[in-house]
Amino acid sequence: MSSSMASARTRSHSAPTTPRRAIAPSAWNASMSFRLRVIPVPGYRMPGPYRKGRAESAPPRFRRASATCRNRQIWSSIAHRTRGLPNSNALKQPAEVAWAPVMDVARAWGGNPVEQHAKRVAMALALFAAIGLVPAYAEELEEVVVVAKPIRASQISAIEAKRNANNVADIISADAIGRFPDQNLADALGRLAGLAIERDQGQARYVSFRGSPKRYTTTAFNGIDIPGVENGRIPRFDAYPAVITGQVVANKAITSDMPGESISGYINIKAFRPSDVRGWSATAEYGIGEQDLGGGSIDRRNARVSYSNDRFGFLVYASDNLREQITDNREMEYAGTQGNLVPVLLDFRNYFVDRGDKAYGGSVEYYLDNGGRVYVDVLSTEFTDAEERNQWVFNFPADIPAQRGTIPNASVTRALEDGDYINETDVVTLGADFSIGDWDVDASYSQIDTWFDSYLPVPYLLGFNQVSNVFYDLSDAQEPILTFDERLQDVEYALPLFAELFGTLDTDAKQFNIHVNRSNRWGELKFGFKHDDRDATGGGAPLSVVISGFGIPVEPFYVGPWDTEFNNTIGGYHANNRAIRDALEANGLTRAPFPPEEVLALEETIMAAYIMQTIDRDWGNIVLGVRIEDTDYETAGSRLVGTTFEPLHVSRTYTNVLPSAHVNWDFRDDQKLRFSFSSGISRPTYIEARASASINPVGRAVVGGNPDLEEETSWGVDVAYEWYFAEASILAVTVFHRSIDNVIGEANERVLGSIYSDIAPPGEMWTLQAFGNGKDGRLQGLEISFTGRLDNYMEGFWSGFGVEANLTLIDSEYTTVQGAKLDLPGQSDSAYNVSLFYENYGVSARVSYRYRDAWVDETEAVAFDDPTAIWWDEQKRLDFSVRYDLEELTGYKVQVFVDANNLSDETDVRFTGRAWNPNQVEAYGRRYVAGVRLSI
Known part of the structure; x- marks a missing residue:
């Protein structure tokens, strides 16, 4: 068929x-x-x-x-x-x-x-x-x-799920994920109203939910909360491929049966189930492609097999995606004013990037006679990132002309990093759904392990005034021109150093969940309990110089000129950094242990209970509930006793009561109004709340975490209008507000010195350079989304066209510890997505454009009394995808596809304070993938 x-x-x-x-x-x-x-x-x-x-x-x-x-x-x-x-x-x-x-x-x-x-x-x-x-x-x-039609079917599935939800939510169906040229779930989520993505080297990694900091969003897999792999809180989405995903629900107004740690939203990734398809089912996909900057190869493979009958079912899946690319990077620091910039340093970088994500797992289900089931779910994901960075930094003297000029000399520093980043997440869940009398019970126990590791060994070469007759031109501040008399290969460096940057976080979580519900005279009563035990260990060395001189010449490792879309007036080139690292390791290089002051250990127990009543009415329903969450954590660090570091333990316990109320009013057959009140918290990340710190007893200063941080608290309202004006069609408008207290940011805090050192007299205050709580945070905005199809109104060729579009307008503000007022990190004033699609005669095609306005990336500069912040400039992407169904030609369920990303070859820019003062510019090139998909 x-x-x-x-x-x-x-x-x-x-x-x-x-x-x-x-x-x-x-x-x-x-x-x-x-x-x-x-x-x-x-x-x-x-x-x-x-x-x-x-x-x-x-x-x-x-x-x-x-x-x-x-x-x-x-x-x-x-x-x-x-x-x-x-x-x-x-x-x-x-x-x-x-x-x-x-x-x-x-x-x-x-x-x-x-x-x-x-x-x-x-x-x-x-x-x-x-x-x-x-x-x-x-x-x-x-x-x-x-x-x-496939796009139509996915739209119907997502829109029906939205319509039947008891809260404000947006849904992505699995087929919709597969029909955009998205590299991962972050890309797919970024196409929803109110959600924007943050990239690393051009690839989507994080989700900014309604313009809020990344930590304000909680992620779950089949309803099981997943700790953030990097710091215990912030979720990453670049390791979740589409093959595991049956549906993604982005909850914007939180009900009491959802985690309280969801100020902005709660994203639940629902996997395919064996019982989704009766009997045998299988799908496999293979694609190959190229990143046009540098000609890096792309390889995409995934498969899924399932079987179910009246008594049991099983499902297995696997995914393996590899990407090679060049990242062309320029970083700069300017003094001066608009139109009169003065170079402080110019940093020329080029990266070889080899990234991969793997996922495998499955489910086994046994079906009970009363309609229940017993099941085991397994998920394992791995993200790897190998980077070779060739870098030259040119440092300029003071008192030189603005915009352009020639100076006698400049100093050059060179770095040859070969680094590795690894993220792993493993989830095993044993669960059961069953009935006891009139009660329905869903219970599960999960073992969750996450591991993050980064290791960046960097040969570092320092020099002084090695280049002469140096000319610079800043007419284009994003692409400065720099020339000098010497060949870059001939530049000599007086001081070779070797530096290591590394960090690890290993989190082990054990989570028990139970949800119980039954019908009563008003509608449905539901209550539940969660117990979540987490242990996190790790540490880091932000910058540790290990060797003065590393005894290996780098000139023999020359490879060739850079692949670049910018100018290369300095004559930048690639060296084989991997071979340099291999040579260093052959000479005895080993990874250094964590410095004692940077070791992290944390234990956290979260217990939650909730009760929720759904009141059914002829016109819709009312959902009332309250959730209570109790948090108990202890963090271990170091305390300086004399000249010896001794263990330091700091603990804190707090309880939060989180009410919610939702009214869903079907005031017409095809129109709905929703009114929601919700509350939530955001706990400090493990890095922010750690007791570990580096201690300077002479300067009476401490640099590290702040275990006395308070959790961020919020309440908010949502009002949504939804018009289901035709099949697979919707117009939705939502306005929302969040009030947030204790907003966390980097800051100088005054703390008791005796906490960290016994030489501090009682009551003496030391400076803790760590994190603090701001105040008066607010976030409000408007979301508009539209899906429409011509096949609801006509037949023939033109009926295949349709459009999906959304617009988000957001405003935010908070007061830092020092009293400065800033936008919340991650908040763009405006963002929109537009997708024009066509499906008919076996063809399914989309052209998609997305845009987001500038947003604050870092607030460290403001926190340390610099009146500027670090921003990402506006970002745009134009993508295209097409699929063609060969079933009528072949008799088999076969599709061929072509995906293209970043067709407009955009450059991403970061700036300091104002757009005319860039500090980083990156280019990646276009990306093309073609392949085939088979289903049985």
């Missing part, structure tokens, strides 16, 4: 010889207007007994469908769309539906989203036949052919 065409057949009750008659347009519209509303709650599996069609064994949440809000919304929508049709009153009591005829269709449920789209139509027809709704039309209808 074609992936762009599926058929649902309803046999006539009359004699086979009865000729097929056309259905009157009005009858067709009436009978089919509801066809895609009969779908299961997203993520809910079809249990084994349900497949067997035994009404008495239907799961409790279906037996009580009329009393639960999420199912009631679906049924009420169907009832409205069938009002006035024969037997439409049968829909008022869904609990009395005879399930057996429907299950004949449910058994066939499976395949890709295109087939599921069509099979939902078939199930709807079978359901209405079962309750006697369609006999009047059955005599006129022998076969219904439903044209289903």
Whole structure:
């Protein structure tokens, strides 16, 4: 069956010889207007007994469908769309539906989203036949052919999930992720209203949720909270490939059954389940491509296999993505004013980058007779980043002309880094869903391990006034021109050094969750409990000079000139840094241990309990709840006793009460209003709250973490309007506000010196250069999103066109510890996404453009009394993707695809204070991938 065409057949009750008659347009519209509303709650599996069609064994949440809000919304929508049709009153009591005829269709449920789209139509027809709704039309209808399109199917899935949610949320379906040219989940999430991405060397890594700091967002995998791999809090998304993802839910207004540590949002990554498809199912994809700057190769491979029957199911998956690229980088420091810049230093860099992400895992499920299940989920991800950096830094003397000039000499420093970054996340979950009387119980135990490690050995060459007759031109501040008389290869360096920069964080978490719910006279009562134990160990050496002179000449390791899109007036070139590192290790180089003052150890226990009542009304529902979270942590560091470091232990306990309320009002059949109040917290990261610090007893100063940091607290409101004006279409407008206290930033704090050293007299205050709590944070904004399709209004070639677009406008502010007022880090004043798509005749194509305004990246300079901050300038990306379905040609479910990223070859710019004062400019080139996807 074609992936762009599926058929649902309803046999006539009359004699086979009865000729097929056309259905009157009005009858067709009436009978089919509801066809895609009969779908299961997203993520809910079809249990084994349900497949067997035994009404008495239907799961409790279906037996009580009329009393639960999420199912009631679906049924009420169907009832409205069938009002006035024969037997439409049968829909008022869904609990009395005879399930057996429907299950004949449910058994066939499976395949890709295109087939599921069509099979939902078939199930709807079978359901209405079962309750006697369609006999009047059955005599006129022998076969219904439903044209289903992949983009349309994914839009329907996401929009229906949004419509049926009890809170303000946006959803991405798996098929939507696969049909954008996105490299990872961060890229995909950045296409939603209110979400923007932050990149590292051009590749999406972090998500800024509604213009807030990255730590204000919590990430979960199948509802299990995942600690941030780098610092215990901040989630990274560059290691999650699409193959593991069935659906991503970006919750913007938090309900009480969600983690309290979600000031801005809660992102739940829902994996595919074995029971999503009946019987055997498999999909595999292979793609190859190129990064055009430097010709780096791209290799993309993933596969997924599943099987399920009435009693058990299993699923396994694997993904392996490799990317080679050149990152062309210039960094600079200027003095002066706009139009009169004076160079302080010019830093020319070029990187060989070899990145990879791997993921594998699976699920095993055993289905119980009462509709429940017992399951084991396994997920393992790994992100690796190997970087070779060739770098020359030119330092200029004081009192030189602005903008352009010639000076006698300048000093040159050279670095030849060969570094490695590794992130790993492993999650194993044992869980069960079952019923006890009228209560539904979901319980799980998870073991979560995350590991982050970075190691950057850097041969470092210092010199003084090695180049002469130095000419500079800053007419283009982002691409300065620099020339001198010497060849760069001939420059000599007086002092060779070797430096190491490294850090590690290993986090072990054990998490138990239980959720219990049942129907009651008002709707649904739900309560639950979570116990989360975390141990984090690690340390670092931000910059540790290990060797004065490393005894290996670097000139023999010359490779060739840089690949660059900027000018190369200095004559920059690549050396084989990996070979240099190998030679150093052969000479006895080993990784140094952590300095005692930089060792990190932290234990944290989070216990949470919540209760939530959903009150169902004819016009919608009200969801009221409260969550209580208790946090107990202890951090270990060092205390200076005389000249000896001794262990230092600092502990803190605090409790937060977090109420929430949500009103979902279906004031018209196709329009909804939502009113939400929510509250949340953001705990300090493990780096911010660590007790470890470097201690200077002479200067009475300490540099390190601040274990006395208070958690950030917030409350907020959301008001959302949603208009489902046509199938697979929506117009949504949301306004929101968050009030945030104790905003964390880098700062100079005054602390008791006796905490860190016994030489400090009682009561003497020392300077702690670490982190502090600001105040008066606020965040408010407007989100508008639109999805529309011409095939709702016309047929033929032009019906294949459609558009998805969203706009976000945000304003924020907070007061630093020193009293300066700044935007919250990560907040852009405006951001928008526009995607024009076409799907027809087996072709599925998109052209996508995204934009985000400038945002604050770092506030360290402000925190240390410099009146400027570090900003990223506005960013733009133009992407293209096309897929072509070969099933009609080959008889197999085969697609070929082409993805292209950064077609406009954008350059990313960071600046200090004002856009005319850049401090970093990076280019990466375009990216192309072509491949094939096979499904069975």
